[in-house]
Amino acid sequence: MRISEDVELLELTELKWHAIIQNDATSDGTFFYAVKTTGIFCRPSCKSKPPNRENIAIFPNALAAERANFRACKRCKPTGQRLPDEEWIKRITDYIDNHFVDTITLGKLADIAHGSPFHLHRTFKRISGVTPSAYINQLRIAAAKTKLIETDLTISLIGESVGMANTPYFITMFKKMTGYTPAQYRLNHFKEVK
Numbered sequence: 001m002r003i004s005e006d007v008e009l010l011e012l013t014e015l016k017w018h019a020i021i022q023n024d025a026t027s028d029g030t031f032f033y034a035v036k037t038t039g040i041f042c043r044p045s046c047k048s049k050p051p052n053r054e055n056i057a058i059f060p061n062a063l064a065a066e067r068a069n070f071r072a073c074k075r076c077k078p079t080g081q082r083l084p085d086e087e088w089i090k091r092i093t094d095y096i097d098n099h100f101v102d103t104i105t106l107g108k109l110a111d112i113a114h115g116s117p118f119h120l121h122r123t124f125k126r127i128s129g130v131t132p133s134a135y136i137n138q139l140r141i142a143a144a145k146t147k148l149i150e151t152d153l154t155i156s157l158i159g160e161s162v163g164m165a166n167t168p169y170f171i172t173m174f175k176k177m178t179g180y181t182p183a184q185y186r187l188n189h190f191k192e193v194k
């Protein structure tokens with residue numbers, strides 16, 4: 001993320017860096033820090049995972065950070081306003097939609113979304129009706145169904161390609177969600193087509 005020239009930036013001094021890594025609440029209001037890799041900005045006291053020093057930009061106020069196109073962290077609420085839960089969960093599901101073949105843990109999602117794992121799990125379920133892991137499994141099984149029909153990859157390779165490298169787990173989960181094992185599902189499809 002590039003920050004345009006006309007936005008007011010402060011220098012990342014040792015003092016500010018220490019305030020950030022020590023979550024120093026007494027520095028709140030004196031500056032805000034943004035993380036270029038996530039596009040989120042925080043108060044110094046934010047309990048989120050410490051960012052890499054080279055990715056930080058320092059702003060004198062929340063408005064300057066917003067003008068530079070950073071969005072307020074949901075956890076420390078640097079503008080005093082809350083991101084609506086629906087919008088927060090939408091961002092998380094967007095992330096999952098694009099990354100479901102990778103390893104995604106609740107902790108990783110919580111880090112990305114700047115929330116606690118517990119709060120994320122509960123809010124996700126309340127808004128989308130399923131838990132994050134159930135949502136991830138739905139996407140994985142749907143992608144596996146397509147691959148079973150459209151490719152002749154082995155069952156274990158298909159499992160791996162949709163993020164389920166543990167083949168027995170993949171088969172169990174597939175059967176639980178579709179009523180068939182992956183091999184049966186493939187066979188049934190080609191019987192029907194004949």
Ligand SMILES: [Zn+2]
Pocket residue numbers: 041042043046047048073074075076077114
């Ligand atoms: Zn924060």
